[in-house]
Amino acid sequence: MxxxxxxxxxxxxxxxxxxxxxxxxxPTCRNGFANIACEVGGTCEGKGDCEIMEHDVEFRRFALEEHNKWRNYLALGKETRGGNGEAADMRALSYDVKLEFTARCNLVFCKMEHDKCHATSKFKSAGQNLYSQTGGSAAGTHKSVSLWYEECNDTTAEQIDHFKRSTHVHIGHFTQLVWSKVTHVGCSRSTTGKSWYVACNYGPSGNWKDDPVYKRGPACSACPHGTKCNAKYPGLCGEIDESDLKAIPLHGHxxxxxxxxxxxxxxxxxxxxx
Incomplete structure (x- = not known):
């Protein structure tokens, strides 16, 4: 005994x-839930027949450029669907390997399920978008960001100015993608060989009830203090830090x-x- x-x-x-x-x-999230990186533990390798696709520079750059492309497109007023218009305070996104790692941890079971906490030491509150497809190949995962963006068809001007989730259509992927105050993104992929999964985590989180998705007005007219219009994406505010694009992927410790x-x-x- x-x-x-x-x-x-x-x-x-x-x-x-x-x-x-x-x-x-x-860190544990404000909702009291333990971090997905601690729940899964170790190096967040795939479980069973689920395989984590290693993060190469090419996919990281693609994911980052896709996000900034669509954010810039909207900010310049080129998107008129769903009550959208020009955005005065849309930030340019940089890549973040810690957000990438928590996205990786979400995908270890190859399930389309949001986890309850994916914060990092820098972002105590982080957002998350998920995508899955059955059949096809890894190339199909490149459609994820553009498909999230297409939810703009179902937004309304009121939802853009005072965010509320819709009860009958999905708009949260789009609004998280173009939430103006987001500054960083990190993405990961996994596969069973028959199905493919993508998770992107965002810092800081978007989709706050009653907050505006972005501030309406001429592009770059209300950039946060210390930022200016981006040279590559003239509708976005701030510089893009590319240092994490070539960083060694985190594998936990x-x-x-x-x-x-x-x-x-x-x-x-x-x-x-x-």
Whole structure:
């Protein structure tokens, strides 16, 4: 009995220490939920027949440019569908490998399910868009951002000025994509060989109820202090930091709950069967 109590106490201590250590890198969200990076744990590798597609510079750059292309298109007033118009304060997006890593952790099971917490040390609140397709090839994942953008067909001017989720159509992917105050994005992909998945996380989060998706007005006329019109994307405010585009992908370094359980629970079971 003494040995059993000792084993259980050691297990509880390791679990607690691991969660505390993980939270130093991947904070718990304001809603009280643990970070997806801590829940999945380890290096966030694919589970079962789900394989994480490694992040190459080409896909990172494509994802970043797709986001900025559509944000710029809207900000310049070229989008007239769904009550949209020019955006005065639309930020240019930079790439972020920590947002990429939490997106990776979402995809380890190849399921189209939002996780409850994907914050980073820089972004205590982060947004998330998901995409999946059945059949085809990896090339199909390149359609994800443009398909999110197409939800602009279903927005209204009132929703743009005072965001509220629609009860009958999806608009949240579009509004997160063009939420003016977002400054960074990170994306990841996974596949089962038959289905393909994309997750993009955004910092800071958008889609806040009753807030405007963007401020209406001539492009770049209300850029945040210290920023100006971007040279490549004249409708966007601020410079683009490309340093993370070539950064080594994060693979985690904390032991997650599921990994620790795989180590200790068999030992506990063996003890009980003695």
């Amino acid at each position: 003494t040995r059993l109590i000792s084993l259980l106490l050691n297990l509880a201590f390791v679990f607690k220490s691991s969660h505390a250590a993980c939270a130093d890198d991947w 904390r032991l997650g709950t599921s990994f620790l359980a795989s180590l200790f629970l068999p030992a506990l079971l063996a003890f009980l069967l003695m």
